[in-house]
Amino acid sequence: MIRFQPASIPWLLAHELRLTWRGFVSGRKSRGPVSMIALAVLVVMALIAGVSIALAVHGRQIPIVPLSIAIGDFVLAVILTLMLSTGLAAAADVLYERGDLDLLFSSPIAPRKVLFVRALGVAVNAATWFVIPALLLVGPSIVHGHPGWAGLFGVLAAASLAATGLGLLLAMALFSLIGPRRTRTVAQVLAALIGAAFFLATQFRNLLGKQASESLFAHIARAAADGRFKPPPHADLPLRAALGQPIPLLILLAIGVGIFLVAVRALGRRFADAAAATQGAEHHKAARRPARAFAAGAFRATVRKELRLIGRDAALISQVLLRVLYMVPLALVLARAGTHQQAWTLAGPAAAVAFLAGQVAGSLAWLTLSAEDAPDLLAVSPTPMATLRRAKLFAALTPVAALLAIPIGVLAWYHPLAALWTAIGAGLTAWSAGLINVWHQKPGRRADFRRRRSGSVLANLAEIGIAFLFAAATALAVAGWLVWAVIPLIVAGALMMALRRTDEQIAAALRAAARSSN
Amino acid sequence: MTEALIVRGLNKTFAKPAVMDLDLTVRAGELYALLGPNGAGKTTTLRMVAGLTRPDKGEVEIFGVDARKDPAGAKALLAWAPDEAMIYDKLTPMEYLEFVAGLWNIEPRAAKARAEALLEQLGLTAEAGRWCEGFSRGMKQKVALAGALIHEPKLLILDEPLTGLDAAAARLVKDMLRARVDAGGTVILTTHILEVAERMADRIGIIAGGRLLAEGSLEDLRGMAGQASGRTLEDVFLQLTAEGHA
Numbered sequence: 001m002i003r004f005q006p007a008s009i010p011w012l013l014a015h016e017l018r019l020t021w022r023g024f025v026s027g028r029k030s031r032g033p034v035s036m037i038a039l040a041v042l043v044v045m046a047l048i049a050g051v052s053i054a055l056a057v058h059g060r061q062i063p064i065v066p067l068s069i070a071i072g073d074f075v076l077a078v079i080l081t082l083m084l085s086t087g088l089a090a091a092a093d094v095l096y097e098r099g100d101l102d103l104l105f106s107s108p109i110a111p112r113k114v115l116f117v118r119a120l121g122v123a124v125n126a127a128t129w130f131v132i133p134a135l136l137l138v139g140p141s142i143v144h145g146h147p148g149w150a151g152l153f154g155v156l157a158a159a160s161l162a163a164t165g166l167g168l169l170l171a172m173a174l175f176s177l178i179g180p181r182r183t184r185t186v187a188q189v190l191a192a193l194i195g196a197a198f199f200l201a202t203q204f205r206n207l208l209g210k211q212a213s214e215s216l217f218a219h220i221a222r223a224a225a226d227g228r229f230k231p232p233p234h235a236d237l238p239l240r241a242a243l244g245q246p247i248p249l250l251i252l253l254a255i256g257v258g259i260f261l262v263a264v265r266a267l268g269r270r271f272a273d274a275a276a277a278t279q280g281a282e283h284h285k286a287a288r289r290p291a292r293a294f295a296a297g298a299f300r301a302t303v304r305k306e307l308r309l310i311g312r313d314a315a316l317i318s319q320v321l322l323r324v325l326y327m328v329p330l331a332l333v334l335a336r337a338g339t340h341q342q343a344w345t346l347a348g349p350a351a352a353v354a355f356l357a358g359q360v361a362g363s364l365a366w367l368t369l370s371a372e373d374a375p376d377l378l379a380v381s382p383t384p385m386a387t388l389r390r391a392k393l394f395a396a397l398t399p400v401a402a403l404l405a406i407p408i409g410v411l412a413w414y415h416p417l418a419a420l421w422t423a424i425g426a427g428l429t430a431w432s433a434g435l436i437n438v439w440h441q442k443p444g445r446r447a448d449f450r451r452r453r454s455g456s457v458l459a460n461l462a463e464i465g466i467a468f469l470f471a472a473a474t475a476l477a478v479a480g481w482l483v484w485a486v487i488p489l490i491v492a493g494a495l496m497m498a499l500r501r502t503d504e505q506i507a508a509a510l511r512a513a514a515r516s517s518n
Numbered sequence: 519m520t521e522a523l524i525v526r527g528l529n530k531t532f533a534k535p536a537v538m539d540l541d542l543t544v545r546a547g548e549l550y551a552l553l554g555p556n557g558a559g560k561t562t563t564l565r566m567v568a569g570l571t572r573p574d575k576g577e578v579e580i581f582g583v584d585a586r587k588d589p590a591g592a593k594a595l596l597a598w599a600p601d602e603a604m605i606y607d608k609l610t611p612m613e614y615l616e617f618v619a620g621l622w623n624i625e626p627r628a629a630k631a632r633a634e635a636l637l638e639q640l641g642l643t644a645e646a647g648r649w650c651e652g653f654s655r656g657m658k659q660k661v662a663l664a665g666a667l668i669h670e671p672k673l674l675i676l677d678e679p680l681t682g683l684d685a686a687a688a689r690l691v692k693d694m695l696r697a698r699v700d701a702g703g704t705v706i707l708t709t710h711i712l713e714v715a716e717r718m719a720d721r722i723g724i725i726a727g728g729r730l731l732a733e734g735s736l737e738d739l740r741g742m743a744g745q746a747s748g749r750t751l752e753d754v755f756l757q758l759t760a761e762g763h764a
Contacts, residue, residue, distance in 0.1 A: 294630045297623055302620065
């Protein structure tokens with residue numbers, strides 16, 4: 001029971017956090033006991049690691065030198081980037097997700113207060129993902145001789161407040177620039193780009209074609225160790241704050257709170273108007289071009305429908321874009337290694353391409369097969385389910401084939417045989433991920449895309465394991481060790497056979513799922 | 519007159535019996551209204567007829583096709599439109615109709631012409647290129663109805679087809695259904711608006727507790743209830759369902 005003054009900020013925040021917590025708990029419950037056990041094991045392992053760290057660092061102090069400053073700044077930059085990515089996506093959701101917004105706006109509570117609480121909820125959510133692991137890993141050290149390290153939580157709070165404020169400002173800037181209809185899509189894509197930005201930055205030297213083996217961080221760390229790296233003024237603030245020095249900590253907190261308050265204050269007046277403007281704003285404008293000819297037959301009509309729905313799904317596009325971004329450096333590495341005609345140097349990137357192909361295919365196959373919006377329409381039609389499944393699988397694999405064209409096309413130019421093995425490996429990985437999604441469908445809603453892994457734990461693990469095996473086979477084949485490549489292929493094939501379900505078994509599983517959801 | 523639908527000994531139990539030994543015959547070319555209080559088993563019955571719920575026992579025959587032995591053959595003859603429209607938010611009405619026509623394997627050119635005609639008839643031409651996600655409930659119902667009609671089913675089954683429609687749209691839908699029956703089509707519908715059944719239906723079936731309590735024209739039902747002519751269907755319905763519960 002909430003004991004705060006009704007309609008006050010703490011009361012609203014408690015309400016917001018209660019809903020978030022219940023969403024998290026129900027999500028965990030729906031994943032079954034295996035998920036709870038896995039979480040418990042993870043917590044215990046992290047705690048053991050934390051205790052080990054505490055024992056190892058007992059009586060030692062972290063020196064404030066260029067190398068430790070560089071590490072501190074690097075870690076904070078990663079955290080801030082990830083938080084900004086989450087914050088931007090969540091800020092767009094604050095405007096668009098109706099939830100209880102209509103109820104709150106119809107009440108006498110000021111819209112500014114509603115925005116403040118919503119934004120605070122976003123900040124708390126963003127911080128939680130880092131605070132919990134930090135608590136497990138650093139908590140034992142805080143208790144065992146390093147109480148000052150509790151400053152880390154202040155740094156995380158400052159980072160989450162700043163990231164949320166920046167996310168809100170960015171979302172509202174997009175709102176003003178491109179209007180409510182496109183803001184959500186662009187915000188989600190931008191959030192994915194920001195999330196990947198740090199990865200791309202670390203690969204900057206690869207992208208520029210300098211020494212392929214050294215990342216940006218490795219370069220800075222080496223320069224710091226050699227004494228050539230001179231941190232800019234105040235670059236030591238994050239490290240000093242995390243170690244518990246009060247002034248740096250207060251400065252960072254003031255910056256975080258300041259950005260957050262400026263954003264909330266600047267947007268407070270416009271929040272209600274903006275949120276109201278989003279209602280129905282995502283609706284597509286009527287197309288002016290004449291309609292295309294209708295597709296002939298159930299297979300083609302289903303493929304066309306699924307491709308349309310994939311192309312119109314902003315969350316999905318941002319996820320796929322993220323994986324494509326990861327493919328760009330891989331393609332460049334492949335190109336550079338290919339120019340040297342050294343097949344074995346291509347093995348790792350080729351395996352990564354195959355693995356990523358499986359990941360994208362799995363996501364798309366979940367959408368086309370499990371997230372069907374009108375299952376009764378398909379069930380009542382005379383088209384056999386097997387035909388519909390084939391069409392949906394085909395639709396899921398088509399974009400994957402288009403994405404694979406980038407790295408494989410580059411590779412084929414320099415090293416056709418390696419390109420062939422990569423294409424076969426990636427094709428097999430994508431196809432297996434699709435088939436597992438056919439056999440182990442878990443009906444869900446498109447809106448639950450980010451939580452699609454909440455289905456069968458066994459099937460999810462198998463999907464990742466099989467993708468890993470096919471990726472290993474690809475690497476071995478590209479490296480020229482064809483005989484060895486057969487081993488992971490056989491294991492993957494055996495796993496696929498074990499996972500296989502007949503049409504009757506799929507139908508029975510779907511009926512059981514429908515019964516349990518009723 | 520041939521039978522559009524014959525249901526014999528239909529049974530379905532979930533946590534408790536939903537449909538029990540139900541026999542039902544709907545003639546070709548009639549509009550049949552299935553009425554009953556909430557939880558009577560109307561939707562479960564129609565879902566079993568449409569092949570969406572597997573009966574525990576019983577037979578369903580659609581225009582002479584055994585739905586259990588030849589489900590695809592039976593489904594090819596019917597359309598099912600539930601109260602929650604089975605549509606896709608991110609497809610336009612035209613794209614939705616293209617997909618439904620594909621599922622029933624309708625020749626593309628004929629399907630497109632029919633889609634345009636249906637959208638025109640339902641007043642949706644201006645919205646044909648807009649995604650359905652912004653549509654009102656009534657507009658979504660109209661899109662779903664167009665989907666149900668795109669393949670010209672011999673048997674059209676509608677569960678609460680007038681839910682969410684404004685007066686003008688409800689009149690339009692009623693006129694379309696009547697015209698369809700006049701042209702030889704068969705329509706089965708459930709409704710809570712007894713006035714609709716009273717005015718539109720050729721025959722009415724009253725179901726309660728999973729059993730068919732009474733069936734016939736309004737006059738037949740009045741006779742069964744022992745009520746004088748001039749009494750409304752509401753009076754007859756309330757009396758028959760009260761007796762059924764007793």
